[in-house]
Amino acid sequence: MVDEDPVSSNPQHYRTVFENEHVRVLDYADEPGEVTTPHLHPNSVMITLTNFHRRLSTAEGDRDVHLTANQAVWIPAQRHAGVNTGTTPTHTILVELKGAAAGVVDESVIGPATT
Amino acid sequence: MVDEDPVSSNPQHYRTVFENEHVRVLDYADEPGEVTTPHLHPNSVMITLTNFHRRLSTAEGDRDVHLTANQAVWIPAQRHAGVNTGTTPTHTILVELKGAAAGVVDESVIGPATT
Numbered sequence: 589m590v591d592e593d594p595v596s597s598n599p600q601h602y603r604t605v606f607e608n609e610h611v612r613v614l615d616y617a618d619e620p621g622e623v624t625t626p627h628l629h630p631n632s633v634m635i636t637l638t639n640f641h642r643r644l645s646t647a648e649g650d651r652d653v654h655l656t657a658n659q660a661v662w663i664p665a666q667r668h669a670g671v672n673t674g675t676t677p678t679h680t681i682l683v684e685l686k687g688a689a690a691g692v693v694d695e696s697v698i699g700p701a702t703t
Numbered sequence: 704m705v706d707e708d709p710v711s712s713n714p715q716h717y718r719t720v721f722e723n724e725h726v727r728v729l730d731y732a733d734e735p736g737e738v739t740t741p742h743l744h745p746n747s748v749m750i751t752l753t754n755f756h757r758r759l760s761t762a763e764g765d766r767d768v769h770l771t772a773n774q775a776v777w778i779p780a781q782r783h784a785g786v787n788t789g790t791t792p793t794h795t796i797l798v799e800l801k802g803a804a805a806g807v808v809d810e811s812v813i814g815p816a817t818t
Contacts, residue, residue, distance in 0.1 A: 605775045606775070606776075608777060610800055610804040611748055611777075611800070613775045615775070631725060633728055635798075658752050658796075660720045660730075660796050660798070661721075662721060662723060679773070681773075683748045683750075683775070683798045685726070685800075685804075689725040689800075689802070689804065
């Protein structure tokens, strides 16, 4: 079975900051051009600490996402892989929700909610 | 009845970034010396975007909290007021949890979890 938890499947980029019964908080960091293997996100809030230029890919397609630093966005539960398409390192915090709030992966969803 | 929702009771500092059934995400910003009136936080994750030097006060006592930028900490449900005791503006994001995950205010708790 393929490991799709980003902390264990992509440990060079993801680390757990803390975890309790309600949330798991991850720190994500990369350099331009670096990629992730396909991994799962439960419903999460992502907070950008830097500019964020990224191509996200799922089985159904790609999406280019561009955010500035200090934005907070909703990430619906999804499975994707990514690449830093920018010219600077990416640094973000992900607040993953647990339990029923974690949601169910929708294979048609890529990246942050747009509304 | 006193309004203890920080978005409506302290609108000069708190604004809602987005809200859905699982979370409400707040942006907090202030200048050195500025204060908040007593307000409630449900269980939340706070992400610092700047240094964070703050005295938090409850009915039971005070606590000085010092954080650096880009930290993520757990804020157990609590009621407090605060003052920016630093020499620079504060900017943070708060991810408030809803439903059972929001927890119940414990009047003995002040500030971030220490473990």
